[in-house]
Amino acid sequence: MRKTLPLIAAFLSITSASANEPIKIGMSQPLTGDIAASGTYVANGAKVAVDVVNRSGGVLGRQIQLILEDNKSNPKEAVATAEKLLSGDKVPVLLGAWGSTLTLAIMPRLLDYKVPMIVETASSSKVTNSGNPWIFRISPPSSLEAKAFGETLLDKFNPAIKKADMLVVNNDWGRGAADEFTKLLRSKGIEIGAVERMTADATDLSAQLAKIKQAGGDTLFVTTSIEQLTLVLKQAQEQRLPQRIVSTGGATAPDQLIEQAGNAANGSYHIVFFTPWFLDAAPHAEVARTFVDEWKKKGYNAAGLTDGYRGYDGILTAVQAIKDAGKAEPEAIRQALWNVNVKGVNGDIKFTKVGPDGSESGQSIPSIFIVQIKDGKVIKP
Amino acid sequence: MTERNIALCLAAILAVLPFGVTNQYVLFTLTSAGILVIAAMSLNLLLGYAGQLSLGHVAFFGIGAYVSALFSLGFEFHYGAEEPIVVPALPVWIAFVLGICFAGVFGWIIGKLAFRVRGAFFVILTIGFAQVSRMVALNWVSLTNGPMALTNIPPLSFWLPGHGIVPIQGRMESYYVVLILGIIAYWILDRIVHSRVGRALVALRENEPLARSVGIRVTRYLVLATAISAAMAGGAGAMYAHYVRVIDPDVFMFIYTVTMVIMVMTGGKGTLLGPVVGGLIFGLLPELLRQLVRPELQLIIYGVAMILIVFFLPRGIVPALLKRPSSASNESKSARMNSEANT
Amino acid sequence: MDQLLQHVLNAVVLGGTYALLGIGLTLIFGVMKVANFTHGELYTFGAYMAYLLIGPLGLNFFLGLLIAVLLGVLLGAVIEYVLLRPLQGAHMDTVMLVMIGAWIALQNLELLTWGGVAKSVPQPFPTEPLVIGSVSVAPLRIFVLLAALVLLAVFYLILNRTKFGIAIRATFQDPDVSSLMGVKINQMFTLTFAIGSGLAAAAGALLAPVFVVIPIMGDLVTLKAFAVVILGGLGNIVGATIGGFILALAEEFGAGYIDSGYRDAIGFILIILVLLLKPQGLFAPRERTG
The missing domain is CATH 3.40.50.2300 (Response regulator)
Structure with a gap:
């Protein structure tokens, strides 16, 4: 029936x-x-x-x-x-x-x-x-992403993250990511340094990056669109930012970053929800x-x-x-x-x-x- | 036909329209165009009658939207180390009225400040105010919730005898509320324009030094006009907040000001009916184009349509329609006046 | 201290391009009394042309930039000839509406042509930054600053040393008298708009390799250019140059020491303060009734 x-x-x-x-x-x-x-x-x-x-x-x-x-x-x-x-x-x-x-x-x-x-x-x-x-x-949502990051990805970093900074786009997405990742990292005993914001259409991020450089963390979490992430990578290279860069949110297309940011993209990490490079791992x-x-x-x-x-x-x-x-x-x-x-x-x-x-x-x-x-x-x- | 008769006919057509329209989407489109038409009508008081182009008008629209939404939801006001002031949720119609009042007060303050300068300086100063309002809405998170948006805003409600408080939720009800608000706004503007204040504004638009010399207190009238105009735009914004039921700092987007200016200028600034006609055309055009061509082309056509209207109907659609043979000489006279005002 | 120096350096580099943008806009306003809302689109156009010439067409970097600027000049002349010339004598608001229409149409034409995906322009400079003490700057940025300064210098020379410059300045002062003195106003307007547009396109082409190229990049630029112009005084060319650097400094320090969330509001807060506290402007002694 x-x-x-x-x-x-x-x-x-x-x-x-x-x-x-x-x-x-x-x-x-x-x-x-x-x-x-x-x-x-x-x-x-x-x-x-x-x-x-x-x-x-x-x-x-x-x-x-x-x-x-x-x-x-x-x-x-x-x-x-x-x-x-x-x-x-x-x-x-x-x-x-x-x-x-x-x-x-x-x-x-x-x-x-x-x-x-x-x-x-x-x-x-x-x-x-x-x-x-x-x-x-x-x-x-950002909370699930941060939780999953803490459970499965955090231990993949070598050397381990000790002090992290944040650079996020000033909208619900960026702010949410900053809050959730801060909470998660603190719970894992990681110190949080600078938390900086940028408007979605900003192109020059030098002021934020100069501040982050001074904050002296070892890892910078970035949450923003692919266009702005490209700018972050390029300008971080210009300012010789010592932090390793991790992008969150899964909105990044690493291929586009390689093409547009050139060698400034080298060494950066990206959280993604689909890995077309390793189809067998899907x-x-x-x-x-x-x-x-x-x-x-x-x-x-x-x-x-x-x-x-x-x-x-x-x-x-x-x-x-x-x-x-x-x-x-x-x-x-x-x-x-x-x-x-x-x-x-x-x-x-x-x-x-x-x-x-x-x-x-x-x-x-x-x-x-x-x-x-x-x-x-x-x-x- | 006089402008007032056309307005009455238009109102009558709009009033019976829902009975002939089965597609709710058309009602929605008319309602959301109507909200912007009210804002455009308020802009027309400044732009068309006082001759002052404010490109920050969306600031008043946004302030009305935020104030009304916040009072209807209840909020906490943090002003320092002390305990925050907790404001409980108020009935929606009171919040709506407060939205209008706050926008009016802001208009009065901004008018006081901005009318120290004229012309292009005034234009850019008003853009500045709108941008700063947007940044405040974006960054004052404890009050506005910032980019996380204010959600679950209750729909507008009215107290009706015998029915208690009735929420305005359906397409048809919202349509009529906006139509009635629009008619009230039109009526108020009609009264102002044909009053002493209106004549003083037009006098100073045409020739400020002369108006000053005959004893018109120019700044006072301009500030008054800005306050009224801002209050009306705030009412439109509040209506928007309770209609869409979600607002975020994007209500301060520059494109809304641009849309209002387009509505006023293409319809015919300085005519009461102008913003209504321009507003209906440019409110409905995007929806019409949506059915026909791909997205980028829609906006290209929108831009080109603006240019063509200015080229072929430089004074707007309504003056072109109302033009009587005898007014031709008037037109050349006012064109000369305008070019003189420019130099 | 290190941070302070880095902020100052960043601001100077950024200020050069703000000045270019501001001068183009203020020139057009001063001579033609047109609030040019297509300014940002000319900037975008310059950037896309630089991308097209240097990227897909594989031209030499410097030649590509030069041609991009010239194309910007050309587009400016076309806009003036097609849209503005027929409207001479029309009210300022009317002209502004046409420019807003052109802005919307141009921006979406760019989206239609290039798509929304960002483009990047290859550049010949080493990507390793130059390090001076504790501060660092990319060689490309130094080039952009120098190129902007050279353009500014050339522009001043033209304005002060050539017949054309004198004619422009005369039109600035009084179009009626200068036309009586034999200045061809129509030509003057086309040239002015073309040069102002060329400066915007130059800023776009220079910054294209620094940033990325997207169709909406012009929006913020138009607003920033207006901010620069107001700071310097409408129609005041020296003022716009200084205004460009002031805006860059204010943004950089506001973001660095107050709150980066407000970075793009700082320019406007500054304008509002200037207009309210010193309505005659920072550099312009004239009455502010533009």
């Missing part, structure tokens, strides 16, 4: 008016504005996934249609994209929205329209803690290889793989949920999301409940890796 019900539902939906219409998945990403580069990578990852799924027959016998909207890196526009997708296109599931601010802006709309959203990029704990039962996040090597091959086939920039996988995993998760639900309806998809176990590029995607009782949000616990750039190559430290 339990098996026949979804079958009947599937049958009914086939015979209904929307018989051969594709199933829509809505996506809100920044394609213009400050974070256009990364948003475009994530959107490309989603497009790749849609192609892969459709080629293998789609889901429930129907094709997937990705409706991608540009939120212009601006919260007001993010709300507009959500309204368009939810009330105009009537999508049964959303993917988005690159960053906590943009995601938080959309969240009240999910409550209004009762449609689930798979959050592929957002670090703030508020996303899952504010009692929104329509949120399912596959990226790690939790599901087969899935990762398909993703990388298809990405390259489309002619996308290889530097975008470490961002793009999030869009790919997001679509895989949505498709699995639609399949399990047996129909493309928001509430059914939400129920199904609680029970999915997706073999994603990053690893297993399955959701645990977090947040206030009765209106919990879903949080998947992603895998986390660290790589080092050495002599212009990405290596496992």
Whole structure:
């Protein structure tokens, strides 16, 4: 009986008016504005996934249609994209929205329209803690990242970290990372020196770096976008910063750093959530290889793989949920999301409940890796 | 048709529109355009009537948004080593009114300070105020929560006899609230513009030394206009905060000021209807373009559209529509006046 | 003490490019009374041209920079001819709106052409920093500072020693009288806008190898250039030069000793203080009713 019900539902939906219409998945990403580069990578990852799924027959016998909207890196526009997708296109599931601010802006709309959203990029704990039962996040908040770093990666540093400094972008992501990593490192008996901030569009970071140099730590944790990280590496070299640099947040594309920061990138460490250099080490090597091959086939920039996988995993998760639900309806998809176990590029995607009782949000616990750039190559430290 | 009649027709059309529209997204788009239209109308008082271009208008919008959001959520005010002042959450409509008041007071202070200078200096000073407001919102984390954003802001609510406090949550309700606020704002501006204050502002826009010489207390009127304009922009900001229900320092983004200026200038500055018409066009244009072309092209078209409107309708759309044959000579006269004012 | 010296050195290096940006903007404002919101886009254009010529096209670094600047001059002339000339005599606000439209269109044209991913410009200098005592600076930055100073010097010579410079200064003072004296105002405006744009493009091309090139890089630059100009007094060229260095020093020390989160607000706080406490400006004796 339990098996026949979804079958009947599937049958009914086939015979209904929307018989051969594709199933829509809505996506809100920044394609213009400050974070256009990364948003475009994530959107490309989603497009790749849609192609892969459709080629293998789609889901429930129907094709997937990705409706991608540009939120212009601006919260007001993010709300507009959500309204368009939810009330105009009537999508049964959303993917988005690159960053906590943009995601938080959309969240009240999910409550209004009762449609689930798979959050592929957002670090703030508020996303899952504010009692929104329509949120399912596959990226790690800063707290999870710091915890995983402490458990699995901290002992890979040789010589061990004794005193650390922080340089973070002045937004929720950077500040959250600074707080969580400070807490973690202190708990491991590591001293914290300078904690400096920079605005997201700042290009000259010499003042911050001069201060950090004086602070005299042995390791500098940096949390910011790839563009600003490139500048940090270059300018740290100019000022002969003695600290070893570790980037957090997984937003870095080490290949792009090697290309753009040159030998200034040498010796730096990067926390990443996907390691396209060592595909065999990926939790599901087969899935990762398909993703990388298809990405390259489309002619996308290889530097975008470490961002793009999030869009790919997001679509895989949505498709699995639609399949399990047996129909493309928001509430059914939400129920199904609680029970999915997706073999994603990053690893297993399955959701645990977090947040206030009765209106919990879903949080998947992603895998986390660290790589080092050495002599212009990405290596496992 | 006079401007007032057109405004009445437009209001009537907008009032019945929801009954003909089944797509909620259209209502949302109109509502969010409407909020910016109210802000643009307030900017028009300064830009169109007083002739002072403020490129920091978003500061008042943002202050209104933050004040209203904070009072409706409750907050702690840390001012030193002492215990912080704890402000409990207030009913939303009181917070809304406080947002308007605070923005008005800020407008008064900034007007007092900024009107020591004119022209381009005033423009850049106002940009400076907006940037500093944004930095304060970003860095004063104990009050504003900084970039971590204020979330779970309650929707606007009103007290209705017999119903108690009613939250305004649905698309349709929000649409009508914004429409009513817009009509109130329009009515207030209409009264001001046709009052002694309005005539004094226009007089000093056309010729400040002359206005001074006939005894108009120029700075006083300018400060008054700034305070009213700021209060109105603050109201729009507060409405925005309770409509979107999340705000962060991005509400101070320069692009919002630019959008307001575009709405006023393309619609026709110095006409009451200008910001409404310009606002509806430039509020709806991005959503229309969204359906048609890829993202980068949307913004290119947006920019080019601005340039074309200025080239072909230099005084804006509304004056071009209202133009009667006899006003041609007026136009050349005012063009000459403008070029004189420039030198 | 070491930190202090490093901050001063950083500020001087940064100040040179701020001065270039400020002078271009103040020149255009002084002569044409145009608040040029495309200034940052010319900076971006200079940077992308430097990338295109030196990167993919493989030109010599110095030749590439030079051509990038000349292309900036050309684009400036085109903008003036197409957008500003028809609007002569229009109200300042109207012109400003056109410039804002051009700014939005240009920025997204860059995004459309190059994509959002950052580009970096290869450079021939050694990446190992020069170390003087306890402070260090990259050779590239020294080159950028020197190039900026040379450009500033050349610009002063043109302004003070050539017929064109005298004509510009005359137009500055009084366009009507100077046109009566035989100055061709139209040509003058095109040249002024082209040179001002060229200076912005030069700043962009010089800084492209120091930083990375992205479509939105011009936004902050436009605001900074306005800050420099206000500090120095609108239309005051010597003032803009000094203003550039003052802004750099204020930012560097504000970030170094007060709070780095407020770094980009410091310039504006400074402007507000200047305009409020000394409304006649730091260097301009004239009344501030630009």
